[in-house]
Every structure is written in C-alpha cells, then in structure tokens.
Amino acid sequence: MTVIGYMKRSALEGVLGDISDKLEVIAPLPSGDKGAVELRRFEKGAQVSIGPVKPMLPLKTIFLPPVEQIFRFSKSENETTVTASTPITRDRVVFGALGCDIAALALIDEVFLREPVDEAYRERRTRTTIVALACEGQGPECFCASVGIDPVRPGGADVVMIPVKDGFIVETITKKGEQLGTMLQGALRDPTGPQKKTARSFTSTSRSDVDLSAPAGGWSAVWESEAWEDASARCIGCGICTVVCPTCHCFDVHDERHGNGGERFRKWDSCMAVNFTMMAHGENPRPQHRARVRQRYMHKLVYFPENHGAVACVGCGRCAVACPNRTGIGEVADRMREREEDSNE
Amino acid sequence: MNELMMIPLIARIRSIREVTFDTLMFEVAIEKDGKEVPFSYLPGQFAELSVFGVGESPISITSTCTRPGLVEFAVREVGLVTEAMHNMRPGDNMGIRGPLGNGFPVDEMKGKDILFIAGGIGLAPLRGLINYVLDNRSDFGAVDIIYGARAPNLLCFDWEFDTWKAAPDTRVHLTIDAPAAGWNGSVGFVPAIVKELALPPGNRLAVACGPPIMIKYVLEDLAAAGYRDEDVITTLEMKMKCGVGKCGRCNIGAKYICVDGPVFRLSELKTIPSEY
Amino acid sequence: MFHAIRTPGRMRDQLKDMQTRLREIAAAFLERPDALFFIGWEMTPDEKETRPFFARNPRQAQRLVWNDLCHPNPASYLPRLRDREGMIGVAVKGCDARALRELIRANQIERKNLFVLGIPCTGLVDPNTGAIASRCAECQYPVDFDYDETLGPMETPALTVERSAPDLDAMSLQQRRAFWKQELDKCIRCDACRKICYGCYCPECIFEMSDPKWATNRGDLADKIFYHAVRAYHLAGRCVGCDECARACPMGVRLDLLNRSLRDHAKEMFSFDGAGITDEKPLLRTFSTEDPDPFFGGDE
Numbered sequence A: 001m002t003v004i005g006y007m008k009r010s011a012l013e014g015v016l017g018d019i020s021d022k023l024e025v026i027a028p029l030p031s032g033d034k035g036a037v038e039l040r041r042f043e044k045g046a047q048v049s050i051g052p053v054k055p056m057l058p059l060k061t062i063f064l065p066p067v068e069q070i071f072r073f074s075k076s077e078n079e080t081t082v083t084a085s086t087p088i089t090r091d092r093v094v095f096g097a098l099g100c101d102i103a104a105l106a107l108i109d110e111v112f113l114r115e116p117v118d119e120a121y122r123e124r125r126t127r128t129t130i131v132a133l134a135c136e137g138q139g140p141e142c143f144c145a146s147v148g149i150d151p152v153r154p155g156g157a158d159v160v161m162i163p164v165k166d167g168f169i170v171e172t173i174t175k176k177g178e179q180l181g182t183m184l185q186g187a188l189r190d191p192t193g194p195q196k197k198t199a200r201s202f203t204s205t206s207r208s209d210v211d212l213s214a215p216a217g218g219w220s221a222v223w224e225s226e227a228w229e230d231a232s233a234r235c236i237g238c239g240i241c242t243v244v245c246p247t248c249h250c251f252d253v254h255d256e257r258h259g260n261g262g263e264r265f266r267k268w269d270s271c272m273a274v275n276f277t278m279m280a281h282g283e284n285p286r287p288q289h290r291a292r293v294r295q296r297y298m299h300k301l302v303y304f305p306e307n308h309g310a311v312a313c314v315g316c317g318r319c320a321v322a323c324p325n326r327t328g329i330g331e332v333a334d335r336m337r338e339r340e341e342d343s344n345e
Numbered sequence B: 001m002n003e004l005m006m007i008p009l010i011a012r013i014r015s016i017r018e019v020t021f022d023t024l025m026f027e028v029a030i031e032k033d034g035k036e037v038p039f040s041y042l043p044g045q046f047a048e049l050s051v052f053g054v055g056e057s058p059i060s061i062t063s064t065c066t067r068p069g070l071v072e073f074a075v076r077e078v079g080l081v082t083e084a085m086h087n088m089r090p091g092d093n094m095g096i097r098g099p100l101g102n103g104f105p106v107d108e109m110k111g112k113d114i115l116f117i118a119g120g121i122g123l124a125p126l127r128g129l130i131n132y133v134l135d136n137r138s139d140f141g142a143v144d145i146i147y148g149a150r151a152p153n154l155l156c157f158d159w160e161f162d163t164w165k166a167a168p169d170t171r172v173h174l175t176i177d178a179p180a181a182g183w184n185g186s187v188g189f190v191p192a193i194v195k196e197l198a199l200p201p202g203n204r205l206a207v208a209c210g211p212p213i214m215i216k217y218v219l220e221d222l223a224a225a226g227y228r229d230e231d232v233i234t235t236l237e238m239k240m241k242c243g244v245g246k247c248g249r250c251n252i253g254a255k256y257i258c259v260d261g262p263v264f265r266l267s268e269l270k271t272i273p274s275e276y
Numbered sequence C: 001m002f003h004a005i006r007t008p009g010r011m012r013d014q015l016k017d018m019q020t021r022l023r024e025i026a027a028a029f030l031e032r033p034d035a036l037f038f039i040g041w042e043m044t045p046d047e048k049e050t051r052p053f054f055a056r057n058p059r060q061a062q063r064l065v066w067n068d069l070c071h072p073n074p075a076s077y078l079p080r081l082r083d084r085e086g087m088i089g090v091a092v093k094g095c096d097a098r099a100l101r102e103l104i105r106a107n108q109i110e111r112k113n114l115f116v117l118g119i120p121c122t123g124l125v126d127p128n129t130g131a132i133a134s135r136c137a138e139c140q141y142p143v144d145f146d147y148d149e150t151l152g153p154m155e156t157p158a159l160t161v162e163r164s165a166p167d168l169d170a171m172s173l174q175q176r177r178a179f180w181k182q183e184l185d186k187c188i189r190c191d192a193c194r195k196i197c198y199g200c201y202c203p204e205c206i207f208e209m210s211d212p213k214w215a216t217n218r219g220d221l222a223d224k225i226f227y228h229a230v231r232a233y234h235l236a237g238r239c240v241g242c243d244e245c246a247r248a249c250p251m252g253v254r255l256d257l258l259n260r261s262l263r264d265h266a267k268e269m270f271s272f273d274g275a276g277i278t279d280e281k282p283l284l285r286t287f288s289t290e291d292p293d294p295f296f297g298g299d300e
C-alpha cells in the first residue's frame, strides 16, 4: 500500500472524464429521482454519487451481467457456425466500489475461476481495475465487519480512495492499481499532515456483532430448524434477495432463434424460484417454499463454507432492505442456531 | 476449455436408431472447425447436447470408450429439447459440450464381481459401463445384469442382450412388470428379482441405475443382503444447465451432481441431505 | 412501539387499544384445536416497518401488532394455503378485505376455512415520507362483508389526501409514452410484483410457461412492456389498489400509477368501480353492446 496523493473532490469528474478516453469507466451514478444510485458507464459530464447510498444492484453486475450473450449461431443447409460472444472490448476501471461488493467477487471467483474456467468472467475480471471507496458504513443494515471484511481497505481492491475533507487520499495497492495511479497523477497533490492523519484513522460504523456461524454438525444439525418455518411462511418467493445479493451467482441458459440463426444467453436465476429445480415430468426436489428458503440459507451458511471455506455473505445487508418482507440473513442465522429448548415456541 | 464451459462443438448425426417408442439413439461424430476430432470419455460421463435455438440437455454417453469412433446417446422425448432432437435427421447437427461429470470408478472396480441393476432408460449410462467391462473382460470377476422394464417393447438396447449373454462368466436376467403375450422370461419388479437372485456381497459391487422408486427399494434390499455402502454405486439426476458446477441448480447439500456426480457410492449419499 | 409520524397522540392510544384486542382475539382463535395460524403483522427487526407474521400459538400472538405501518396484505397468502386442512385466521384492513372478498368470489379460498378479523383502518403512513399513503385517499370498505369479528365499525376513513404526482392524465400521449418507457425500463423482471399480488394466483403464470412460450427471456424493454401490459390487463377490474406491487418492487417502478390509471379508465369507460367492493361481475367477464369502443373509432 502506497499513498500516492490527495485528490480534490471537485477534480473527480474531470479525472474520470480524462480516463474515459482510454478506458471504460464505471461509477456510481444517480438513478431516478429518489436518490437511488446505480453502477453504470460514466460519460463525460456526468455527476458521480458519493454518499451513504449503496447501489441496489451490486458490483457483480459488472462481471456477471443480468443477461449475457454466450454465443451467436447461424445455420445454412447442414452447417451451423457458432461464434463466441465478446464479453468486453475495452479495459475498464470501476470507480467507487464498496468493500462488501469487492469481497463478494473473491467468493464468485471460487466458482467461476475454478476449472473449467469461465472465460467471459475471467476476461472481465482481469481487464478491470477496481478502485475502492473507503466505506464509513452506508446505513444501519451494514455488517461487513462481522464477516471479516475491512470496509476501509478491502482485499481485492487495486486502488483505495479514502474520503477526507473536500477530497480523497489515494492509495495504490496492486500493480494494476499503480498503472491507474499514473493516470491520476495530474490531479494529485501532496497530502497534508492532517489529511494523512484522517485517512489513517478512518473507521467504519459497520456492525461487527452479527453472527453467521452455523452450529457444529454440518447440514444435518439444522436441516429441520424452526428458522425455515418463519422465513418461508412470509416469503413470496420473488427472489429479490438473490438478485441484490453480491455473492449470488446462479444463472439459467436460454436459446432464442432469429431467422436462420440465433443466440444462446445466460440470465440470472434464483434458487427461490419454483422453476429453478423443476424437471421434465414436473418432478421437483424442492417443491415447497420451505425447501427453497432452506436451500438459500444453507448454501450461504453451510454448503459454501464446506466447499470453499467461507460463508457466502459479505454483510451488505441488501437482502433485508430489498425483501418485501424484510427477511435478513443475520436474523435467520440466529434462529438457525437456536436449539429446540431455547426457541421461543 | 471453452467447449466444456459454454461454447459447444458440433455433433454430426450419422445414424438414428429406435430404442423404444419414445427413445431414439443418436450416433454422432464430433466436429471442430469443420473437421472430425476425437472425443475421449469414461463410462458414466455425460454431455450437454444442444439443439441450436431450442436449448441444451444433459444426456449420458451410452457408448463405450473402448470402441473409439462414433459416440452414442439415447434420448427419451420428454420436453422441448428432447422433442427437437427427435425431429432431427441423419446429417443434421447438434451442439455438444463434454465429457462432463465424474464417471464410474472403473479402476477401483477392477478385480471385483459386478452386479448391474437397471430399470427402463436407466440402462443408458450402464450400457457403456457393461460394454467397457466386457471389452476388458479379464480385469473383472463375475458379471450379472438384472434389467427390467414395464413391458417387453420398453426394454432398451435389446440388440445387446445376446452378445452380453455370450460373454464369459456373464448372466443376463431380464424382467418385465406384468405378464405379456410372447414373453417367457421373468415377470416382476426389478427389486423382487434382486431379492430372488440373492447374490451374496463377498467380492461383489452393485451398480444400480433407474427410476428413483426402483433405486429406493433396490438399495434397501442390497443393504438387507449385507452389501456395504461403499460397494453400492448409483447415479443421481437433477435439473442441470451449465454442467460444469457454475449455474448453481444441481446441488444436493454441498455436492453438485454435474461435477461431483452423477455417479455416487451409497456411502457418499448418506452424507448429503435426501433432497432428491 | 409505533413510528407513526403523522398519527396524532389521541389516535395512537386508540391504535394501541386495537392492538391489544387484536392480540387477545388472535390468541383466543389459536386456542382452537382446528386453528393452523393467524396471519397478521409484526414489527421488522429494525422496528421501522411491519411485515407479515404467521402466529402459530397464543404466545406468538403477542408478537402481532396493529399500527399505521401495517402495509402488507395478509390476504395475498391465502391462495397458496388453500389445500391446508384447518382454520386460518387472518386480520384484514380495508384494502386487504377487498382482496379477500375477490379471492372468495373467485373460489381461491373457502370462506368456511377462515376466521376473519376486520380492522377499521384510519389510513396508513408511508414510512419513506412520513405522510399518509396516497392510496388511502381512495379507500373504500366492502360494505357487506361477513367478518367473524371486528375492532370497530368497518367504515371507509374518507381521508383527503392529494393524489400522488405525476398526473398521467394531464400528460400528452408522447409524454406519457416517454414516462412509461423510462419507468418500465427500470424493471429487472424479478416478478416480485406478480408474486406479491393477491390477484396473481394462477397456478401457472403465462410468464413461467416454456411450452407454449409466450414471452421471450431476453429481458429487453419490449419484454418488460409486454409483461407489464399483460399483467395490467389481467388485473383490470380485479386490482383492489393495495399497492403491494409498488411496495415490493426493488427498483421503484411506479406500478401504483399503472394500476390507478387502469382503475380510472375502468370507471370512466365502463362505470366499473367494483373490485372487492360490490357484487358486480369482474370487468373482464362482462360485455355489453353499449361498451364504448374508442379504439376502433366507435362512438364514445
């Protein structure tokens, strides 16, 4: 980690504009009229949103787009030509990424970068430089600190920008980050002593008391937990919790025909959907809400840790905020650990 | 690696053979950039076959790698993709990604007696393994094949039975669910035949594939007959899309059927939830 | 614990009394041997909103709340519970009661399997603005609904609340088209609006079918418009205006406005104002040669 300078807040859009001549720039931009924020391509003249608002759709959208073409095909007589789609055409920089979202990429990497490697995902990953915005906590829902994430200097970031009065202290972390750093040079000044001090002592309000650990004994210890009862009774199966979750990565594959050709694309899917596991003949191993709700939490809290050594939750709190019925994972994990005798039945 | 991941090669249909009234067998040659390429696989593996513009389905490879050349798939018509496959003609092409999945543990099976148990289309993945075993006959002990279907005309791959019967130290026990005109073999459900034959465990492995209800009873019977969970092998089926452990839908507990399976020992199945 | 921002103190006490009675009634119901659960509301863990709650025993009935944040519509859970054996208790305010009435009329749930507690509602508060929710201005209670018990006379609160902006009818066709394009493009097709809707009880929605396939899966603007247009028409004359779709939408799509114009038009063109209120037949199940036909240039 190297402090490379101080950048004024007012210089930010200009700097991003200059970078956008060379790289594709993605940044949190205002969306709609209700103060919402969205990660989208930055065009010159746009105003970046920096403030305590999380984009509702997480950073994963930049690496696993909601709908993504896999290939196009064209047919003649007896031949079919398959042309793989190009995931991205330019190197990219994501500005203003949050610690929770960046940490989630490391979890998705576990799945998409293991053999056989998902080439489209890898290409997006390797050709994107991630600039983190040190996060002081975006709201009461945040609990990334509970799952071992450093919201100020998150692992996985190439550059970190730490807000100080009227600007940021810019630190580079990786080689990729240093390269980007050279593009920022023109807008940087030497930081003052107080600015450095603020950056050093920058802290987050993210809660550190949420416990997502599963009880000992693996899946069988919680298979019949009461936790699934309450959470599934009010659940409507909309799958918003999986849409907004920065670690959820399930997809469906569809074909579409257009004339003599067509395309295959993948599209986000959710274990909360009835059709997720519905097989031909109408057989479904998870026919009720309860089984699907259980799958979601078991995957995050039991199966993923078993396979990859970490819970598949980065504590962003989006699921609780976006669920029409406000079911959050922390609350479900608490219930899951309750033993029969101390449950409030 | 791309052809495993999401971009298929071309599977050119060379011939189509009727297996039963709703099941066709496709013999295909694999092509890459317009040229035929070799395709190597293990018994028990599967491939994602696609009809361009309709979709993709996981289908077991039913041929054996001991007979290089065309690759065979038996497809039962049940939905959109399989229906589109049934409308294809020799010369047409499908997409193919594979081989996928773990396959049968053939090396660990060597030196053992083997009891094959299959019901209906469940013979498709086993046919490759049976032919593999018979092609390497001296590596394996005694072979017994119990195979059943609802009616005589629903027995798949009937052209194989005589060859199998003629192989050394190999017996084939065919059965149908209910008496039928012209049938003079056994009548009864597969689990009943397993019980009746009462082949002792000893040095024997049992490999069972078929509808879930048949598997359920067969597993109970084998346990009662003293087979150890490590010596009972079966395959699982779950809805699948990517076939390479990424799309997230074929897990049972922490196991993904497409990469950790579809072949499992009963001892492994007992460590995962019974959500199948 | 209330976060009623606009509800004055005197009324807050009244709400608290109602909550006490709600808990008593639910607890008494749950003592019955044939009772499965009682569907009402509980506070969310952050205590800022409420969410549906299925109380399964008298002790859990003490978690139930009634206050001016009780937006969720408990009746929308009933169709999926129709095959459960036993009695289901359900608390309904005005909009929920309209939904319940339509569900019973459409044979989605049997009246005899329900214990219905009517709650006279004085208008709910929008937790984002702190003001009375705009739908409450148009509230109407079903007049002849047979509640098992009520917490007071079931009367429409008759609030004067301003209709929320924008006024679509004041827009030109072009403006309106632009408005809806922008609104619907926000949609991510999660289908929460459909899944939370009391009226979307079809066992297999056309948007879930693969054979025949009615809609593409591409998710572009045309797909989104098709989805919302079809859903709107399927709900014309059945939408009871509980605004649950708008509340559920994670992207803030103004589905409340879409449904409101649909209700307005049903009223203007067909004098239909009956969803959940009267015994009038559902709009799309009636036809009259007198129906106006502005589309084909008939006389309006």
Ligand SMILES: Cc1cc2nc3c(=O)[nH]c(=O)nc-3n(C[C@H](O)[C@H](O)[C@H](O)COP(=O)(O)OP(=O)(O)OC[C@H]3O[C@@H](n4cnc5c(N)ncnc54)[C@H](O)[C@@H]3O)c2cc1C
Binding pocket: A278, A279, A280, A281, B046, B055, B056, B057, B058, B059, B060, B061, B074, B075, B076, B077, B078, B079, B080, B081, B082, B083, B121, B124, B125, B236, B237, B238, B239, B240, B241, B262, C210
């Ligand atoms: C490891 C494995 C091996 C199989 N081997 C064979 C075989 O040798 N012969 C054979 O006829 N069938 C086999 N099946 C079942 C076959 O995959 C399904 O019958 C087929 O996918 C149904 O597709 P459809 O489009 O016709 O049906 P639809 O109902 O239209 O299905 C739509 C899509 O859902 C998925 N899907 C639906 N049902 C299943 C299912 N049961 N299993 C997996 N994916 C499903 C597929 O991606 C399919 O394309 C196998 C399944 C698995 C998992």
Ligand code: SF4
Binding pocket: A241, A244, A245, A246, A247, A300, A312, A313, A314, A315, A316, A317, A318, A319, A320, A329
């Ligand atoms: S489970 Fe919830 S809190 Fe955890 S990462 Fe996903 S959306 Fe965020």
Ligand code: SF4
Binding pocket: A242, A247, A248, A249, A250, A269, A270, A271, A272, A295, A296, A297, A299, A300, B248
């Ligand atoms: S299985 Fe469910 S919880 Fe797990 S990643 Fe997929 S959608 Fe998310």
Ligand code: SF4
Binding pocket: A234, A235, A236, A237, A238, A239, A240, A241, A242, A272, A322, A323, A324, A325, A326, A327
């Ligand atoms: S967001 Fe809430 S209601 Fe929707 S599927 Fe998830 S838990 Fe269920």
Ligand code: SF4
Binding pocket: C186, C187, C188, C189, C190, C191, C192, C193, C194, C245, C248, C249, C250, C251, C252, C253, C255
């Ligand atoms: S809830 Fe909102 S985002 Fe989801 S399908 Fe409905 S309108 Fe679209």
